[in-house]
Amino acid sequence: MRARAAAELVAAxxxxxxxxxxxxxxxxxxxxxxxxxxxxxPPPALPPGFAPYREVAPLGPxxxxxxxxxxxxxxxxxxxxxxxxxxxxxxxxGTETIAWTNPASVPVRELYLxxxxxxxxxxxxxxxxxxxxxxxxxxxxREWGYADVKSVTLVDGxxxxxxxxxxxxxxxxxxxxxxxxxxxxxDAVAPGAAIVLELTFESKLPDVVERTGWxxxxxxxxxxxxxxxxxxxxxxxxxxxxxxxxxxxxxxxxYDVTIDAPAGxxxxxxxxxxxxxxxxxxxxxxxxxxxxxxxxxxxxSGAVESRARIAGVDVHLIAPPRHEGVIxxxxxxxxxGLECYGRxxxxxxxxxxxxxxxxxxxxxxxxxxxxxxITTGGPSLSPGAVKLTEALTMHELGHQWFYGLVAxxxxxxxxxxxxxxxxxxxxxxRELAGDGSALALPGVTVSVEALHRIGALSAGRDDVxxxxxxxxxxxxxxxRLVYSRTAALMSSLAGAYGPDVVERxxxxxxxxxxxxxxxxxxxxxxxxxxxxxxxxEAARVGLFERGWxxxxxxxxxxxxxxxxxxxxxxxxGRETVTTMDASGDHDVWAVVARRGSLELPVDVELxxxxxxxxxxxxxxxxxxxxxxxxxxxxxxxxxxxxxHAIALDERLDDNALALSRGAPPLRLLERLTHAGAAATLLTxx
Amino acid sequence: MRxxxxxxxxxxxxxxLLAVAWLxxxxxxxxxxxxxxxxxxxxxGGELTLGEPGGVLLLEALRSSAxxxxxxxxxxxxxxCAAALVTVVPQGALAAQLAWxxxxxxxxxxxxxxxxxPSLLAIAAAHLLSRVALVAAxxxxxxxxxxxxxxxxxxxxxxxxxxxxxxxxxxxxxxxADVAVVRALRADVGAGDALLDALGAxxxxxxxxxxxxxALGAVTFxxxxxxxxxxxxxxxxxxxxxxxxxAGSLAALVAARAVALGVAARSAT
Numbered sequence: 001m002r003a004r005a006a007a008e009l010v011a012a013x014x015x016x017x018x019x020x021x022x023x024x025x026x027x028x029x030x031x032x033x034x035x036x037x038x039x040x041x042p043p044p045a046l047p048p049g050f051a052p053y054r055e056v057a058p059l060g061p062x063x064x065x066x067x068x069x070x071x072x073x074x075x076x077x078x079x080x081x082x083x084x085x086x087x088x089x090x091x092x093x094g095t096e097t098i099a100w101t102n103p104a105s106v107p108v109r110e111l112y113l114x115x116x117x118x119x120x121x122x123x124x125x126x127x128x129x130x131x132x133x134x135x136x137x138x139x140x141x142r143e144w145g146y147a148d149v150k151s152v153t154l155v156d157g158x159x160x161x162x163x164x165x166x167x168x169x170x171x172x173x174x175x176x177x178x179x180x181x182x183x184x185x186x187d188a189v190a191p192g193a194a195i196v197l198e199l200t201f202e203s204k205l206p207d208v209v210e211r212t213g214w215x216x217x218x219x220x221x222x223x224x225x226x227x228x229x230x231x232x233x234x235x236x237x238x239x240x241x242x243x244x245x246x247x248x249x250x251x252x253x254x255y256d257v258t259i260d261a262p263a264g265x266x267x268x269x270x271x272x273x274x275x276x277x278x279x280x281x282x283x284x285x286x287x288x289x290x291x292x293x294x295x296x297x298x299x300x301s302g303a304v305e306s307r308a309r310i311a312g313v314d315v316h317l318i319a320p321p322r323h324e325g326v327i328x329x330x331x332x333x334x335x336x337g338l339e340c341y342g343r344x345x346x347x348x349x350x351x352x353x354x355x356x357x358x359x360x361x362x363x364x365x366x367x368x369x370x371x372x373x374i375t376t377g378g379p380s381l382s383p384g385a386v387k388l389t390e391a392l393t394m395h396e397l398g399h400q401w402f403y404g405l406v407a408x409x410x411x412x413x414x415x416x417x418x419x420x421x422x423x424x425x426x427x428x429x430r431e432l433a434g435d436g437s438a439l440a441l442p443g444v445t446v447s448v449e450a451l452h453r454i455g456a457l458s459a460g461r462d463d464v465x466x467x468x469x470x471x472x473x474x475x476x477x478x479x480r481l482v483y484s485r486t487a488a489l490m491s492s493l494a495g496a497y498g499p500d501v502v503e504r505x506x507x508x509x510x511x512x513x514x515x516x517x518x519x520x521x522x523x524x525x526x527x528x529x530x531x532x533x534x535x536x537e538a539a540r541v542g543l544f545e546r547g548w549x550x551x552x553x554x555x556x557x558x559x560x561x562x563x564x565x566x567x568x569x570x571x572x573g574r575e576t577v578t579t580m581d582a583s584g585d586h587d588v589w590a591v592v593a594r595r596g597s598l599e600l601p602v603d604v605e606l607x608x609x610x611x612x613x614x615x616x617x618x619x620x621x622x623x624x625x626x627x628x629x630x631x632x633x634x635x636x637x638x639x640x641x642x643x644h645a646i647a648l649d650e651r652l653d654d655n656a657l658a659l660s661r662g663a664p665p666l667r668l669l670e671r672l673t674h675a676g677a678a679a680t681l682l683t684x685x
Numbered sequence: 686m687r688x689x690x691x692x693x694x695x696x697x698x699x700x701x702l703l704a705v706a707w708l709x710x711x712x713x714x715x716x717x718x719x720x721x722x723x724x725x726x727x728x729x730g731g732e733l734t735l736g737e738p739g740g741v742l743l744l745e746a747l748r749s750s751a752x753x754x755x756x757x758x759x760x761x762x763x764x765x766c767a768a769a770l771v772t773v774v775p776q777g778a779l780a781a782q783l784a785w786x787x788x789x790x791x792x793x794x795x796x797x798x799x800x801x802x803p804s805l806l807a808i809a810a811a812h813l814l815s816r817v818a819l820v821a822a823x824x825x826x827x828x829x830x831x832x833x834x835x836x837x838x839x840x841x842x843x844x845x846x847x848x849x850x851x852x853x854x855x856x857x858x859x860x861x862a863d864v865a866v867v868r869a870l871r872a873d874v875g876a877g878d879a880l881l882d883a884l885g886a887x888x889x890x891x892x893x894x895x896x897x898x899x900a901l902g903a904v905t906f907x908x909x910x911x912x913x914x915x916x917x918x919x920x921x922x923x924x925x926x927x928x929x930x931x932a933g934s935l936a937a938l939v940a941a942r943a944v945a946l947g948v949a950a951r952s953a954t
Contacts, residue, residue, distance in 0.1 A: 435738035435739040435740075438740075439740070444740065445738050445739060445740055446739070446740030446743065446744065447739040447740060447741075449739065449741070450739055450741045450743075450744045451744070454744050454745075454748055457748070458748075644739075644741045644742075651749075652741070652742060652745045653745070653749060
């Protein structure tokens with residue numbers, strides 16, 4: 001009876017599986033109701049020939065050092081903020097005074113204000129409606145966040161004009177979103193002329209979803225105040241609906257911020273602390289920051305803070321208790337990073353740097369960058385072999401240069417900050433940890449470069465790198481294309497044209513365009529200027545045209561040199577030669593193919609049977625090349641790109657061809673015994 | 686009936702089951718080993734290895750393995766079920782035969798094992814855990830010794846310690862599983878001489894696991910150190926010697942278990 005019951009159980013389970021499979025097929029065929037599927041394709045990629053970088057004026061070698069680098073930004077605004085933290089409601093009640101100067105060459109009448117916190121206001125915001133798969137920012141807040149502008153006043157001497165009615169939602173194509181507001185001024189502001197706006201606002205923080213929010217007594221207060229969108233030279237504004245993968249774009253200015261928080265809270269913020277005043281259980285802490293385009297702060301009950309002077313910078317570290325080990329590793333990364341980035345891309349110009357390590361229940365606030373303030377992360381007991389904390393710190397520190405100091409448009413050209421920064425981070429992590437910059441086990445090292453290579457190749461050629469963050473298909477695509485593929489592309493360019501060349505070009509770009517809001521054209525122009533048109537063109541194809549490459553050794557062989565046999569018509573008559581005289585030399589040859597649209601110079605190495613090697617450089621222009629040589633010894637093997645200089649090479653198992661067949665069977669045997677060991681251990685009773 | 690007789694009685698059936706289980710386990714192992722090896726097999730012997738600094742080739746090998754084994758990966762749950770069946774059923778059959786006071790043909794033993802499904806499922810979990818730990822230790826050590834080609838003996842010591850510790854943990858889990866078997870049987874059929882014999886045998890077998898793991902670690906470690914010092918670079922000869930050593934270590938493992946089982950059987954009579 002029991003056996004029968006078991007059999008019936010098995011039969012029922014099988015039937016269920018079959019039924020599920022069948023039902024799935026029916027559903028997949030669209031056999032039941034519902035609207036027809038819709039197709040959403042990305043906007044057209046930028047056409048070939050975009051980024052007319054040759055029109056950009058050259059920077060010149062003066063920017064290969066810091067001497068000619070701009071010392072300060074052209075300040076577009078002076079902003080004074082007074083923020084009172086309501087720790088019970090996790091809200092900020094604030095006033096904001098903006099003295100704004102029109103930086104454009106034309107009169108401007110419309111200004112745009114970003115209210116980023118409204119991304120967390122309800123489920124209908126563009127941010128929370130995003131269907132981009134898992135990853136950062138994908139969870140729904142448990143407690144909503146929002147920002148309300150209570151008043152907007154135009155101040156002209158003693159005259160005050162209420163502009164509240166002139167403020168309206170303006171998220172293009174998205175009427176439900178409230179992250180992008182348009183403010184229509186009564187009169188256009190002439191180029192170089194200034195106005196003063198006064199705002200009062202209340203910002204309610206969500207629990208930490210992405211970057212900003214609260215968790216217990218921890219408050220990461222970022223994107224928290226009504227923020228003016230950057231006004232471009234042509235008078236247009238860099239405004240956009242705040243989406244899940246969006247970051248920021250703003251004008252440089254000067255901030256004077258007073259933070260009113262309960263006594264006992266640890267405060268860390270952008271800029272330099274200039275005063276502290278205690279009043280009835282609360283403390284007002286005042287910060288000043290110049291030549292920055294954002295202001296963020298943390299107010300944290302129960303944090304542990306420490307201060308250190310690192311590479312000439314006053315560093316303020318804020319972390320949860322019992323994170324001493326991680327903090328020590330963070331300091332080591334900062335010491336290397338500040339020197340490394342400064343040497344490569346221009347010295348760090350600020351006096352201070354604040355580093356916030358969020359608590360474990362607010363990890364999503366970690367891994368973010370603001371001017372002179374970064375958030376890092378990593379578990380308190382993470383093993384030293386895994387360089388997560390170091391890499392995260394190094395990456396966020398690098399953002400001080402890549403977007404921070406050059407101030408590119410993170411929303412429209414995210415590869416210029418995340419991508420270039422990922423590449424820059426690789427170099428500084430190598431200086432910190434060598435080959436094991438991601439993982440350093442005894443005998444096994446994995447570098448950040450190797451990880452980015454895998455990420456870059458996993459995205460393949462799904463899309464161009466140079467897309468707006470709003471046009472990413474998925475969060476995974478964004479990460480792999482913008483971060484990893486840009487990094488792998490830059491590594492490949494450095495491998496092909498020389499690390500010094502690419503380093504100098506990017507250094508010239510970051511120094512020459514410090515505080516300058518450059519775009520992709522300026523990067524390509526710098527590459528062109530330093531490394532030549534082929535380098536710049538390869539970069540353009542890689543960024544804008546889904547450029548790819550696969551190097552392969554197609555075939556190879558050896559022909560012994562000898563006198564020819566056969567029938568020969570000579571002066572003395574026809575002669576038939578039946579024997580041959582071997583000279584002892586060999587003609588060795590190999591055919592190497594370059595598949596894909598990226599044309600990069602690469603090394604080809606021939607290994608001879610006597611152990612000698614010969615290396616030759618191939619410019620990589622045609623689809624293939626035949627490499628020939630005369631040698632005393634037969635060819636044993638051929639390898640293209642023996643140093644793995646081309647990180648974007650899609651496959652490495654076709655990069656080598658061994659003419660000696662002795663090794664593989666033995667290696668195979670060895671691995672079979674490994675498999676045997678595993679199987680035996682699995683099955684022995 | 687004493688344990689020795691029981692072991693002799695059910696030996697042929699168990700051998701058949703184990704042979705099937707071994708082949709079933711080898712099936713997923715082979716393509717994994719082959720695909721991992723393929724990335725370096727194409728490179729000239731001694732030129733590049735998976736342990737190249739920076740890990741580019743190691744990650745490439747893992748990437749290509751993942752690609753080539755995509756189908757196998759999708760069948761992961763199926764493999765897991767198969768592994769559970771091929772490991773648990775023989776255990777259950779063996780335990781049932783040891784505990785049952787009458788001769789049972791193999792199929793009946795299997796049915797008996799199935800009848801105690803809840804107990805066996807709990808036991809299966811413990812067994813699987815212990816076996817996964819053992820396999821992880823073995824694969825880790827085997828991979829490390831394959832990857833490491835330098836003469837950094839200190840690193841090999843670290844690997845060996847890791848492997849032995851992992852194996853010891855696995856053996857402890859195995860012992861827990863074995864005790865669970867006996868308890869389950871005790872609850873079902875009551876205590877008896879055969880059960881006590883089984884408990885002693887199983888404990889000794891757990892001890893044999895430790896011996897086996899130590900033998901595996903010692904032989905492979907010794908061989909790897911010798912290779913690192915004497916040969917240095919990765920060559921076909923080195924690969925051959927490495928393979929021989931690994932086969933030898935396996936033989937040592939099996940021999941240690943056989944000896945322990947023999948001791949167990951003798952002690953039970």
